[in-house]
Every structure is written in C-alpha cells, then in structure tokens.
Amino acid sequence: MTDTVKLVSLAVATPDNIIYQSEAAETAGRLFADRFREFKHLARVFESAGIRKRYVARPLSWFEQSHGWQDRMEAYAEVASQLFRKTATNALTRAGLRAEEVDCIVTVSSTGVTTPSLDARLAREMGFRSDIERVPVFGLGCAAGVSGLGIASRMAKNRPGAVVLFVAIELCSLAFRLDELTRPNIVATALFGDGAAACILRAGKDGLAEIESTGEHLFPDTLGIMGWKIDDTGFGIILDQSLPPFAEANIKPAVAGILERAGLTISDVDRFICHPGGTKVLVALETAFGLEPGSLDIEREVVGDYGNMSSPTVLFVLERAIIAGLPRRSALVAMGPGFSASCVTLKRVA
DSSP states (O other): OOOOEEEEEEEEEOOSEEEEHHHHHHHHHHHHTTTOTTHHHHTTHHHHTOOOEEEESSOGGGGGSOOOHHHHHHHHHHHHHHHHHHHHHHHHHHHTOOGGGOOEEEEEOSSOOOSSOHHHHTHHHHTOOTTOEEEEEOSOGGGHHHHHHHHHHHHHHHSTTOOEEEEEEEEGGGGOOSSOOSHHHHHHHHHBOEEEEEEEEEESSOSSEEEEEEEEEEOTTOTTSEEEEEOSSOEEEEEOTTHHHHHHHHHHHHHHHHHHHTTOOGGGOSEEEEOOOOHHHHHHHHHHTTOOTTOOHHHHHHHHHHOBOSTTHHHHHHHHHHHHOOOSEEEEEEEETTTEEEEEEEEEOO
16 A cells, blocks of 8 residues: 655744834834825724734845845845755754755745745755755745645655655745835735745655645636736735635635545534634634634634744644644645635544
C-alpha cells in the first residue's frame, strides 16, 4: 500500500517591526483625515477589525513617505528572503532534514515579485541541490496558503519518497498607498500585516497530519471582489464590500462540492480551519457552515495577534490548532481573488 502524504513539519515567522493598532489608527488619521472626507466614518474599522498588533516589513515611519515600485520591490526582495530563509530552515530542522534532501519547492506569494524567484536567490545559501524542482506561484492571494498546500501535497503524492518544501510569504504592508483616498485602502491599512510559513510534506508513515484531499472552486463573474490593480506606484487593493455576504451565501455549497469530489460531506468535517480574512468574514463563515458563534476562536486569536497576512495566515491558525490537538478530520478553507475558494482536508495521525 502506498504511504499517504503527511504534513511533517510547520514553521511560521514574521518581520521584526511591530505596529500596534492604536499606532496605526493615529498615523492613518494624521495622514488621511484632512484629505479624505470619509476617513472619520471609516476609521472605526481600526477598532472593529479585532486586531491588537501587526508585524510589518518596514518601521512605521517608512509608511509615512511616498514610495514607488523600486522601493517597494527592493524591500520585498530583502524581507521576503529573510522570511523564506527563517521559515524553511526551521521547518527542515523540525523535520530532521537538511536542505540538500529537498526535492521540490513550492513558493506562493502575491505581494511582491522577484526574478529570479526567491527559491533561486537562496538556493546556494540554503544548500538546495542543483536538480531541485521549483514551482513559484503568483496571484492566488489569500487562498494561496491552502491552494499552495494542495499543490505541494500533489507533488509529494506523485513522487513517492520525495521531500517537498512549501513556503507562503506575503508582505501586504508594502502595498500601503498614501495616494489612494478610497475605502478599500483605508480598510487595508487597518487590516493587513506581513508574515510567512513553511511546511515539509512527504509520503510516509510519520507526520503531524495526513493530507487527505485537495480542491478548489472558481466562482464565475467575480473578478471585482478581491485583487490588485497595478499602476506606476505599485499594487492597489481591490476589496469589495460584498465579500462577507458573498462568502455567507456561497462558501458552503462551494466547499460541499469540493468535499463531494473526495467522497466526503460537510458533516464529515470535525473542525473547519479557516483563513481569518477579518471579523466580518469569520462571522460569515460561522453562519455559512452552521457553526456556533465564536467557534472559529483560534482564527480570531491569530487575526488579533497578526492581522490578515494573506496566504500564510491560515497556516498560523493550523499551527495553533495542531498544538491544541487536531480532531479526526479538519478542513482548511480559504478564499481569494478570482473569486475562489480552496479546501484541503487533514486527517489526524494516530
């Protein structure tokens, strides 16, 4: 019998700079209140977001200055490389492996661009082999933590015995815009932070959990719900107010369809481990899946401690869920631009 793919290890990390939400609110008020008439009304999001602090790529003073593509991408290359190195090294150490034993790297990120990709930039320093397979993925946004885990698990399944390293890195703060006097930009200023996570996957007997099934759902005609607009200054957030009600109405049938293709139902899932896009989204998810209010408690803890870090956030939730003790079957769920939903089911390892 072929061994199933296991999540062997998991490591998370953040940049060193901390911004407390009270500081973010004060700074945003100073930068926007006199220029944007709607700011006073929108400023309530700094309290309602349920965020205490966030970690960001640059000190708070950096964000009070104007920056273009070059500044932003130089910061991305520097800090994303640091986080890749830290999370990958820790994940390998926890798995009892060396970098030269890695056969494939899947890297997801939608908040910066480097060419050559991060894995190539760090290959010599990390000690990866010259025949390693590299799969850098851009554009999946918040869903990439789950979608990328699915891609990495399929790579491991199709290569029995291969060691697959999965890394999710996002520096959302580098998209902060002084020139965008819009509701989405103010909300993003209150919501997003930076972070990274890395996992080791391998077909074998030992691990933290078994990767049981993977799947995605792309909703038609929903391009305007979430994403980036790109101009000379950098990325600009697209974040529609319809996201929470859309999630409440559509996420359950989408996930049910993904599970059905794996021979499962919603009732087979003992714990949903969700990407905490924000407090309103978490309420929408609890309502959609018929959960008791407050059931997604770890998700609220993570968003409170880190904000929405996009793709790695769900892996921060997974780390805490593993420490707390996984139930028989869990389902990782995340939504992202497209608009899309991703789901990976995990089975507890006896």
